[in-house]
Amino acid sequence: MGITVNLDVMMAKRKISSGELAERIGITPANLSVLKTNKAKAIRFSTLEAICRELGCQPGDILEYAADDPP
Amino acid sequence: MWNAKKSILLSICGAGAAILLVILFAALLPFFPRFGSAKSSILFDAAYLRTIMPSLYACCVPALISLISLLRMLLDIRKSLVFTEANVRRLRVISWCFFALFLILLLTALFAIASPAILLLAVSSGFFCLLIRVVKNVIDAARTLKEENDFTI
Numbered sequence: 001m002g003i004t005v006n007l008d009v010m011m012a013k014r015k016i017s018s019g020e021l022a023e024r025i026g027i028t029p030a031n032l033s034v035l036k037t038n039k040a041k042a043i044r045f046s047t048l049e050a051i052c053r054e055l056g057c058q059p060g061d062i063l064e065y066a067a068d069d070p071p
Numbered sequence: 072m073w074n075a076k077k078s079i080l081l082s083i084c085g086a087g088a089a090i091l092l093v094i095l096f097a098a099l100l101p102f103f104p105r106f107g108s109a110k111s112s113i114l115f116d117a118a119y120l121r122t123i124m125p126s127l128y129a130c131c132v133p134a135l136i137s138l139i140s141l142l143r144m145l146l147d148i149r150k151s152l153v154f155t156e157a158n159v160r161r162l163r164v165i166s167w168c169f170f171a172l173f174l175i176l177l178l179t180a181l182f183a184i185a186s187p188a189i190l191l192l193a194v195s196s197g198f199f200c201l202l203i204r205v206v207k208n209v210i211d212a213a214r215t216l217k218e219e220n221d222f223t224i
Contacts, residue, residue: 007215013130025222031224032224034224039222040222040223040224041219041223042082042219042222042223042224043223043224044223044224047224068085
């Protein structure tokens with residue numbers, strides 16, 4: 001599992017669309033989709049800061065850690 | 072003006088011409104003694120050709136496979152697809168082709184014709200096998216870096 005991005009939950013709470021959020025934080029809708037679908041390998045502090053600013057939340061509200069299942 | 076696009080086009084033409092030459096060489100090989108005399112070149116000597124022909128035909132196979140891989144790689148590079156899994160796989164194939172050439176030429180030098188020139192070609196093929204393997208490892212590392220960079224938002 002590792003780190004999960006719960007951006008869609010926070011976006012639903014704030015009632016903001018993907019296109020609008022992408023425009024406000026200055027990334028492409030395609031990149032926002034990568035972030036939302038947990039395909040991203042890393043997130044820049046500047047992007048995280050912009051998301052937190054626009055959604056009025058903390059990084060912990062968006063990112064969640066879950067331990068991997070033992071093999 | 073000379074630019075990257077023209078350079079790739081030239082490489083594609085070169086690879087295409089090399090493929091045609093290998094096919095032409097393989098097709099005309101049995102008729103070589105008719106084109107000249109053994110005095111002018113050793114390749115026109117029928118007895119010598121008979122001894123070396125299986126090796127030459129065996130060499131044509133990895134040569135063609137590697138050239139086709141190279142051509143497909145160049146076509147991908149023209150589409151700006153450089154650091155991809157497919158190109159890494161193609162480089163691996165080319166590297167193994169050079170290893171096959173190394174083995175064929177070494178066996179030829181050891182058991183068919185004890186020629187220093189063939190031994191030198193075998194050593195060169197072995198060296199190119201290693202060289203392309205290193206390039207493959209570099210491209211693979213670059214591909215991983217590019218993937219991480221592409222998925223850093």
